[in-house]
Amino acid sequence: MVGAVRRSGPAPERRGFAFVGREPELAELVELLDARPAVALVQGEAGVGKTRLVAEAAGALRARGVGTVVGGCHPLREPLPFGPVIDALGALGPLLPPGARLGAAAAPLAPLLPDLADRLPPPPAGPTGPGEQRQAVLTATRALLAAAAPVVLVVEDVHWADDATRELLLLLAGSLPEDTALLLTYRGEEVRGPLLGRELRRPAGTGLRDLALHRLDRPALAALAGSALGPDGARRLTGALYERSHGLPLIAVEDLITLGTRPGAADRPDLLGVPRSLREVLAARIERLTPDAADLVDAAAVLAVPASGDLLAEAAALPADRADAALTDALERSVLVEHGPDRYGFSHALARRSVYDALPGPLRTRLHRRVLGLLTARDPQPLVQIAHHTEALGDTAQWLVHARAAADRAMEVGDLGTAALMLRRIIDHPGLPADELGAAARSLAEAVTYTAEAGASADALRRIVDTPGLAPAVRGEIRARLGQILRLHLGGSHGVAELEEAAVELAADNPRHAAKTLAVIAAMDTGDATAAERRVWMDRALALLERVDDPEATAVVHTNRLVSLPVCATPEIPGLLAALPRHSDHPKVVFCTVISLSNAAEIACCTGLDAQVRGWAEEATALGERAGLDGLAMYARSYPVLLDWAAGRWTRFDTALAAYRRRFPDSPVADTGLLAAAQGAIAAARGRAARAAEHFRTALDQDATSVLALPAAAGLARLHLDRDDPDTAWRTLAPALRLLRRREAWPFAFDLVPTAVDTALRRGDRAAAAALAAEHAAGLDGLVSPGGRAEQHTAAGLLADTPDAAADAFRRARDAWRSVGRPHPAALAAERAALAGPAADAGPLLTAAAEEFDRLGAVRDASRTRRRLRALGPVPRTPGDPADTLSPRERQVADLLAEGARNKEIAAALFVSERTAEHHVAAVLRKLGTTRKALRGTAG
Structure with missing residues (x-):
């Protein structure tokens, strides 16, 4: 055994050089x-x-x-x-x-x-x-x-x-x-x-x-040399050091280590000679090693990774008593360094490579064979290193065996990156038999599907699916994985063509996989496929399912069926959910059940089935946690947060969202989709238009082709309408309306249809408004969507021919939203009813709406409604407030200040001039005895 290695000489260590430059x-x-x-x-x-x-x-x-x-x-x-x-x-x-x-x-x-x-x-x-x-x-x-x-x-x-x-x-x-x-x-x-x-x-x-980091300049090299050889030696050597290293610290340090072992080196810059590469620097140092130490260094270069003293000794064919001295010599001359307890190797990959490249071919081959024998005898075998040495020996057949074994082991332990690296090398090997190519490609596709750089393997998989000789089922499996990779990493319609073609190739020999593949593309949340195309894919998946008896495939198909529109709003949803298997022995089946319940909660949020959301979300969370599927909790737990927004508990929503972010800091849904739209809607109602626009644009930038981005498009368009800019609002809505029609997403109550109808009317295009409202009504036929019905009433009110008809439709919208449990859209509908109907009914409706807006904290909406109340005539004033008590208007200003609003934003939110806003701000700060900064720090 190689004993403990001790340093015994004054040779400088790398860590002893000055830190310069x-x-x-x-x-x-x-x-x-x-x-x-x-x-x-x-x-x-x-x-x-x-x-x-x-x-x-x-x-x-x-x-x-x-x-x-x-x-x-x-x-x-x-x-x-x-x-x-x-x-x-x-x-x-x-x-x-x-x-x-x-x-x-x-x-x-x-x-x-x-x-x-x-x-x-x-x-x-x-x-x-x-x-x-x-x-x-x-x-x-x-x-x-x-x-x-x-x-x-x-x-x-x-x-x-x-x-x-x-x-x-x-x-x-x-x-x-x-x-x-x-x-x-x-x-x-x-x-x-x-x-x-x-x-x-x-x-x-x-x-x-x-x-x-860039290379060192001459003054820095002079300081580096001075730390090793003193200022006089540095002055004489800096030019030579710079000429040799071109400012690369590694080469300069190696030169200084060499010179530091030679007495009088500072007076003999010519000792550096003419070599200009690290290879020559190390070669000169290795020449002064003992023969045993040189053999040990050669072995370390072939091993390629830091190794124990015992392994180095065996690789160099040195007995233990000589190996100890050899390793000590290599360390003292700084050819090798310690990498940890009983781990020795080169200081840098460049140093190892320079020594390896200098080895004569026969010696290199002999060392590879010896190392290969040593590593093969180990248990467990270091398969990646074994594959490396067989490749270096030119043994292609054995390299393939060991590379595939290394990839298989990496897959077993979950190291998908190493597996992908080995598999890509196998696939790139020329002349690989078709069966081996197909097996490697299937494994590669499985390994990289969910990794960050799956795109790096996509080109290889594309080449393979075009290779002659592959069995259709094998080609189909590879193509299906390729389609899934493209779908996950490129989004949009990418991967659909590959998945559909894969389903055809798989149908004969693997109907189970074909059914799952078709179900996946039927439920993909992309704007490029029509609802009709999705129904065809889903029908084909259900037909293939009849040919197999597989609980997992059945679960996958029915899970995807649940989210394919317009099935999501059918009356059968409660029955479908009740029939889901909760206690299956198949982990994938339970996974699908959790996904189904979570998706059902999301659909309920979208359609206005608010009473069902919490139950389905909590069941999904509990079942997922029992099954060890904690990763799904971040989705299921987001829906109760949305309920606080929908129910008008906005302060509680702020608190719940902050807690959700702390619990799931990497959640992909905290600032996208429904949660982004909810944050934007609240900000808009509070008078923070810029912040609202930021939330809406973030959601659209993330994925404008998702139906969950539709409420963000509606919210952004509504902000343009508030600025009396219907043309920009219409341009904002146009892509969302195309997606709405393609996906037949009529049951989703995202305020998209009412906003679009309102925008079209303001642009003078009543025909377009009426056509959209008719499409919406037809799209809701036979489906369960309380929110969609409320929006249908709103659209009808906007298009009504008489004031009474309009007011009646808006009242029905108000009542529908109240039944759902959403006070903010109910109050907006009441405000519309007041403006549309007889003047005698306007006062009570506007007063009720204003009070609801006040309760919600919807500062802008409350200010707008009270301004309209004042236009109807004198409004009774409440008794004067004490000097230290805020009036309702001042409470609104305080809320806006706590949100960080500036005077200009406060003026826009309250429909007053900026000068008036300044007076209100001054009064609030005086009464509260505080500052803008302190008040902003109180925001939840």
């Missing part, structure tokens, strides 16, 4: 990481000093009580899910509170962090899909980091990260816990496209900076 970057990095949460990206070419900068920053933060844990990416990493992150998390033990045990959220990390087993709860039982696993690991990682805070998670060389790790880092960067930071290093020249697969945008409240 990076002071501004270090200050910027420490400042960013000290204002957590924060994300820092450090890029630079190989050898430019990224690792040293990170080490200096870690030292500065450590002095301030901030811990740092580091993980690194590697091109020959063995399968381990999210390996670089897991490596770093494994070092968190000393930073955790003494004796503290982490909660259930951290449980998914238990199998991956054996060193923290005593601090983590048992892992959850039951299988999980890739998406659920990523979500569970993300949640667990956040919980572990939060427990160790303040802490910085460092992942180096992210350009070598696998897809799954990149996606985890992307999600983590968007939802860092308080008092934590993320620091990533990478080589910019080796990254194509976004570093983490998708563009990293700065999350609210999180710092984000991308630092680029």
Whole structure:
């Protein structure tokens, strides 16, 4: 056995060199990481000093009580899910509170962090899909980091990260816990496209900076040389150092280490000679090694990854007594360095490559064979490394065997990124037999479907489906996965053609898969397919289902059938939901039941079945948690939040939404779809038009082809109508109306139809308004949509020929909304009824509406209604308020100030001049004895 290695000479270590030329970057990095949460990206070419900068920053933060844990990416990493992150998390033990045990959220990390087993709860039982696993690991990682805070998670060389790790880092960067930071290093020249697969945008409240490191200039190199050789030697050597290294710190440091071992080097710059590459620098140093140490270094270069002393000795064919001395010599001359307890290798990938490339071919081959024998005898076998060495030996047949085995193991342990890397290499291998190509492609498609960079494999899968010789069923499976990848990662109608063609190829031999595929495209939320086309796809799926007896396929098809329009609003929904299997032994069946209940709650929100929402959402949440499907909870738990908006509990909505964001910081629905529309509607009613527009535009920017973006289009158009700009409002509505018709989404009460009818009338196009109202009424025929019926009455009122008919229709809309339990649209309908009907009825209707708006906090609506009341005649005044009590108008101003509104926005919300708004603001601040800033801090 190789014993402990001791350093015995005065040879300088890399960490002993002065830190030069990076002071501004270090200050910027420490400042960013000290204002957590924060994300820092450090890029630079190989050898430019990224690792040293990170080490200096870690030292500065450590002095301030901030811990740092580091993980690194590697091109020959063995399968381990999210390996670089897991490596770093494994070092968190000393930073955790003494004796503290982490909660259930951290449980998914238990199998991956054996060193923290005593601090983590048992892992959850039951299988999980890739998406659920990523979500569970993300949640667990956040919980572990939060427990160790303040802490910085460092992942180096992210350009070598696998897809799954990149996606985890992307999600983590968007939802860092308080008092934590993320620091990533990478080589910019080796990254194509976004570093983490998708563009990293700065999350609210999180710092984000991308630092680029450049080569050192001559003064910095002089300072570096001075730290090793003294100022006189630095003056004589700086020119030679710069000429050789061109400012790359790695080569300059290697030169200085070489010179530091030679007495009198400062007086002999010619000792550097003429070599200009790292290869020659290391070759000169290796020449001074003992023969045993040189053999050990050669073996390390072939092994390619840091290895134990024993493995290095065996690879170099050295007995234990000589191996100890050889390793000591290699370390003291800084050819090899320590990477951890009993792990030795090169300081940098460039250094290893330079030594490897200098090996004579026969020696390189002999070492690969020896290493391959050693690794093959291990249990478990390091399959990625074994595949690497068989490839280096030119043994294609064995390389394929080991590469496929490595991919299979990676799939088994959930390391989809490593699996995808190996499978892509297999697929790219020329002359691969059709059956092997098909098997590899199927596995690749399965591995990458839910990863951040699935697009990187899409081209390979496209090539494969066009390869002659594949069986139709195999081709169909690959094509179906390709279609799913395109659908998930490109959106819109991408992938539909591939999925439909795959269903044809699968129908004969695999009707189960074909039925599921057709059901998926029937329920896709894209604006490109008509409802008629969706019905055809769903009918074909149901027909194929009759040929199979498979609970999972049945569950998938019926789950997708539930959300295909207009089935979603049929009277059969309660019966379909009641018949769902709640206690199946098939995890996928239970998954589909949870999805069905969650989707039903969403549909109920859209159609005005508010009384059903909470029950279906709570059942979906409870069933999902019992089945270990916690990742679905973020969807189901969003619908009760929407109920607070619908029921007019807007302050409670603000509080519930804030709590929802804290619980699900990475939720994709918090600022999109229905929740975005709800936030926009509340902001508009409160008089915050700019904020409302921001919410609406965010929802539309996320996915304008989704039916859940329709209320955002309606809200944005309504803001244009408020500015008396019906033409812009109509242009805003036009894409949404096309989507509405294609999807036959008439049951969804999104205020789209009433807004469009109102807009068309204001543009003088009564024919278009009447045609749309007729389409809406016909589309609701036979369907259950209380909200849709209320909007039908509103449209009828807008189109009515007489004041009495209009007022009567608006009253029916008011009553319908009251039955649903939505006070705000009910009050708006009452206001319309007042304006449309006889003047004698206007006063009571407007008064009731104004009082409802006041109760809701709808400042703009209340101000508009009271202004109309005043136009009818004198309004009785309430007794004067004491000097320290706010009037109703002043309470409205205070609410707007708490929202951060400026005087101009307050004036627009209250329908007064800006000068009048200034007087109101001054009175409010005087009575409350406060300031704008202090009052803004009270907003919920």
